[in-house]
Amino acid sequence: DVKVTQSSRYLVKRTGEKVFLECVQDMDHENMFWYRQDPGLGLRLIYFSYDVKMKEKGDIPEGYSVSREKKERFSLILESASTNQTSMYLCATAASGNTIYFGEGSWLTVV
């Protein structure tokens, strides 16, 4: 079974703080993704990476950056958290053929 692990399930951060969300996968998949999930808006792609050190912007990259130094690890960084970034963040991976496997999500509250 594919395992996608998000290190933090629930976080509360203050406005302006730097936030790191970590994701690790154990299936040697090339592609990794960060989505944001909000009620009524579905899953929106923030960034994705198709190889180590490679990244591409998704649909809503503003206010976020990513890092992929190792194939199995993909980090989402909020340089200066704001209240409108309160959301659920989902990491996902995919091999060729594009079936996506999701992690369990990280609930971030920015106060």
Add this chain to the structure above:
Amino acid sequence: QQPVQSPQAVILREGEDAVINCSSSKALYSVHWYRQKHGEAPVFLMILLKGGEQKGHDKISASFNEKKQQSSLYLTASQLSYSGTYFCGTERKYGNKLVFGAGTILRVKS
């Protein structure tokens, strides 16, 4: 461009049927369906490729009408375990990133 899902929500009694639609204004290569239960990760259900195919998975099946750029998910004789939010993800060409719809909330009552 985000696909449009309909309905936004549906409530069923056990044993009833439901159809969830996913429409795109652009030509599609594939449509993926996922189900997410409350507090859990979305789980892959099935993928339909261009060519108008239909697939089945127990009492859950789906079709893809390439000409209409629309996919439909059919849930027959629904069970309590079918409750959750259903997402379609569309892909415009092979290897492109998936774009997901806003989701359809399905609740099955006993």
